Amino acid sequence: MEFEPVIGLEVHVQLNTKSKLFCSCATVFGAEPNTQVCPVCLGHPGVLPVMNRKALEYAVLCGLALNCSISRFSKFDRKNYFYPDLPKNYQVSQFDKPFCYNGFVTIHVDGKDKRIGVTRAHLEEDAGKLLHSDAGAGSGVDFNRTGIPLLEIVSEPDISSPEEAYAYLTALKSIIGYLDISDCNMEEGSLRCDANVSIRPKGQKEFGVKAEIKNMNSFRGVLKAVSYEIDRQTEVLLCGGKVVQETRLWDADKNMTFSMRSKEEAHDYRYFPEPDLVPVVLTEANIEEIRKYLPELPSARMKRFVMDYGITEYDAEVLTGDKKLADYYEDCTRLFNDYKSISNWIQSELLRELNDRKLPVTASSVCPKKLTDMLRLIQNGTISGKIAKTVFAQMFETGKDADTIIKEKGLVQISDPDELKKIIADVIDSNGSIVDDYKGGKEKSFMFLVGQVMKATKGKANPQVVNQMLKDAIG
Amino acid sequence: MAFTRQDVDYIAKLARITLSDDEQKNFTRQLDSILEYVNKLNELDTDSVEPTAHILPVQNVFREDEVKPCADSKLAVEQSPELRDGLFIVPPVIE
Structure with a gap:
């Protein structure tokens, strides 16, 4: 049976604003741990987050560049879960009213243009960084990254090969680079990508069961991880098995994906509107004002x-x-x-x-x-x-x-026939047999003679002039 | 409306709290009556009502993208039960 892959990508882009999304802390990469934090991003009780205007402009600008519709009414929601890198035990994100939706990115693969749909692009706050100690004495958390604006760009499952996934990421990075709203550096984590991969019998309409692949840290890594996952799922199905819906981690050293094997907890994020932040209402004029900053893409x-x-x-x-x-x-x-x-x-x-x-x-x-x-x-x-x-x-x-x-x-080219005359005469004199070969019809011998002249002039002789002069001399 | 003990268990698990037997019973009864009361709203036709996103009639509150160092930054970090080399120490996270 022949299978076709169905791939969707979720890309997180760290926006390069000077300050965080909801507080005035700096966003400089590589600062000493927990030196760019405040009660707001640390999630202390009673603090009041206020939205960064630039982050909104960047999100809308990116949405326009990705051919998205821009919401006239948007709001933030709390996504509730416990993890040590999340100080508030909820992430401020957008659930049902993202800033941008329904766009597309055009990719070129095998000489053809293809549109990859963009389901939505929404703003959310980044989490902190966990540093695992070897001693097993606990993990360390650095909250400097907490609250840096992230734009999450979700594609439609329109991608049908690892090469298309690579082309989509390249096109996205290029567009965002033109907008100058992110460094898009996957190694430094300013661009992160998760892939949803499933396969289905060719021609079937329904999607197969998907696996979510995480932990890729380069575009090549995404290409390889998606290829591996397609092969893995194909083998599972051909052997009569079933693909399990799960999260798998890419191991770049082993070139394989591994099941996370975390306790199967239902993700229940209990989204609800963020009461500390007010809605954002954009008029046609607001959007047109931002559109002015759209460069040639x-x-x-x-x-x-x-x-x-x-x-x-x-x-x-x-x-x-x-x-x-x-x-x-x-x-x-x-x-x-x-x-x-x-x-x-x-x-x-x-x-x-x-x-x-x-x-x-x-x-x-x-x-x-x-x-x-x-x-x-x-x-x-x-x-x-x-x-x-x-x-x-x-x-x-x-x-x-x-x-x-x-x-x-002293690299000036010698084009003066007077300067070359003596050298050419010498080459002809000392290579009599080769000159005869050429006259006897061996074309290659001519190139040898040109080479000898170039050698004598340390490559500085003008090849066209040498060709002509040699031909005149022996032709 | 039947709010069950399993619902209370589930919510307790999501909130990472442990409840005693008595608490489970109490909360099941209390939450059930609260939800039954709120459930009255289902009797209304709300098809033409926009969901409330915020209780205040306020929108578009922004700040400019300027870095302002926080005077209480150090104090805020020092509230951590355990700090080592500037890092908040948490139980080991295995991935």
């Missing part, structure tokens, strides 16, 4: 890059995936007109140097002006494309411009 920018700069859709997608990289590219296009060449150099040399050093493009020592100045030197024949790669590596290393490096290292 990745997919629109990608299409524009293809139109305006004549680069391929693939290249445009790489360049526009990260807003800062797309900005860098556009800065270059204002300084130099060979758009394809700029795209190639950014994607090969620049991204390699940046990735090797784990640097963002904004920290590049080669700015758009320096890059395009160098490309101009290739265009006007001062240096060859091959030499340029050496020059670029030096530029990145030292921060110097191309002109300086070329002068310092």
Whole structure:
């Protein structure tokens, strides 16, 4: 029997507001434990939480970017459960009136566009961090993270492969990066993802029993965990077993998911309206005011890059995936007109140097002006494309411009026939038999001779000029 | 309306409290009569009534996104029964 997977993702995005969602504590990552807390976020009795206006604006902005409807009336609710990282024994979240609902994200997989529905996006407060001690003398809790705004984005079960799940996360991260409302760093926990995975016989309408997969800490991890889970469930069903509804944890070292085996407690969160916070009512004008901050989004920018700069859709997608990289590219296009060449150099040399050093493009020592100045030197024949790669590596290393490096290292291309004449004559003299081979019809021998000239000039000879001169001399 | 002892057990479990036999009996009886009283509302047709989200006629109360250090931060943390290296110590949590 053939099965098809049904996947839905729940993504938690930590918003990068300066202060927490309901109090004025700082949100700086990595501060000393319990130094960014107050009676409000610690859940002391009698305190009054007040909502951060920026968090509301970010939530609405994200909803608009995800093509969501925005609720005219929203409220917060208490989600009740006991866990040591939750000081109040309830989490302030949204139950039936989320800020955003009914949107979609467009993904590109296998050259096709597909819409993944977004059921809802709601605001809630983050929990604290549990630190487990090895001694077994108890666990430690740091409440610095408690109360930082989280936007929970829930997808429809529209995702039908691990690759689509990966593409959805990539698209989401890219959009949120453009909005500049979160760092979206999965390793640091500012983006977290849980996956609901089930399978069903191909063509069947009803969903199968799902497992919820947690504990993935990279996009690759999500891809692998979802693949593993599909295979696991397929095997269970093919062996005549039944999939159990449960929470499973991904183990990145073993590349497997494991049942949490927690005591099977019914989750009864007893949601009820949060009496300490008043409802939020948004007018059309409020929403339009926020819409003004909506930037050109990745997919629109990608299409524009293809139109305006004549680069391929693939290249445009790489360049526009990260807003800062797309900005860098556009800065270059204002300084130099060979758009394809700029795209190639950014994607090969620049991204390699940046990735090797784990640097963002904004920290590049080669700015758009320096890059395009160098490309101009290739265009006007001062240096060859091959030499340029050496020059670029030096530029990145030292921060110097191309002109300086070329002068310092004597890398100017030799295009003057007078300078090359003697060298070519020498190569022909000392390789008589190879010259004869070429004359006898062995095309490859010609490339060998070109190579000898390049060697004699330490790679600085202009290949086109050498080709022509050699042909004239022996042809 | 029949509020049973099982309902009281369930709620007690969710609230992490232990009840004595007498308490269970008492609460079952009391909660049953309270719910029966509230149940009168079911006699009304509320189809056209919006659920109440808040009892005050107030909406849209916000603060600006500004960090303000809390003067009582340290004092608040020190209320913990056990602190070690700045961390609240709780019974071991096994995941």
